[in-house]
Amino acid sequence: MITIVDYGVGNIGSLINMFRRIGQEAELSSDPGRIARADRLLLPGVGAFDAATAKLRAGGFDAAIHEQARTGRPVLGICLGMQLLLDSSEEGVSAGLGLIPGSSVRFDDSQGMRVPHMGWNQLEIRKPAALVDALPAGHRFYFVHSYRVVVSDERDELARSDYGGEFTSMVQRENVTGAQFHPEKSHAFGMQMLDQWSRS
Structure with a gap:
């Protein structure tokens, strides 16, 4: 069973639909106890960092996510959910959450680059991992x-992408993984990645 943290920040409907399409059972939960016992935990997120962290703390989700991560069971953060890690x-x-050491910084738009970075991009894989090893050539997210x-x-960098220079687009430390992109909006490639995460 995949448990998606329901804390009021995230594109949850699209995620549920994607898991249904790949035949995986997923549930929404706003129960910290259930989140702490999840077989596989997915942390979504869109919007502002401080607003999201406030909701995590207010609902007791932060402690539950830490407890679940300590079990060694898979945790996946996507988009803002990756930055919250x-x-x-x-x-x-x-x-x-401090599960992966690091921070997020704003893209530099001083040279006329358009921010936000919006659209399709590829991954440059930085280390072996089941989640990305089977991606076909020409993949995009x-x-x-x-x-x-x-x-x-x-060593925590799983993949890079390029937007006016290289940036970290996936992270992984032990059982905790983050993806900056939206796999649920990435068609067949996102479907493949979520299916692989569901089974690995």
Whole structure:
């Protein structure tokens, strides 16, 4: 069973539909006890960093996510959910979950780059991992974000992408993984990745 954290921040309907399409059972939960016992936990997120961290704390979700992560069972953060796995963000002043050391910083638009980074982009895989090993050539994923992740330890970087320079687009430390893009909006490639995560 896949448990999706329902804390009022995220594109939850699209995720549920995607899991249905790949034949995986998924549930929404706003119960910290259920979240802490999840077989597989998915943390979605769109919007502002501080608003999201406030909702995580107010609902007791932060402690539940930490408890679940300590079990060694899979945790996946997507979009803002990936940034919430980190220590902090330039977007706000609140502390993140601290499951992967690092922070997120705003893309530099001083050279006329359009921010947010919005559209399709490819991954440059940085280390072996079941989640990405089977991706076909020409894969692409859908991104919408103004802030990019900077990890403290490059060994936590699972993939990079390019937008006016390379940036970290996936992270992984042990059982905790983050994807900056939206797999639920990435058609066949996102479907493949979520299916692989559901089974690995």
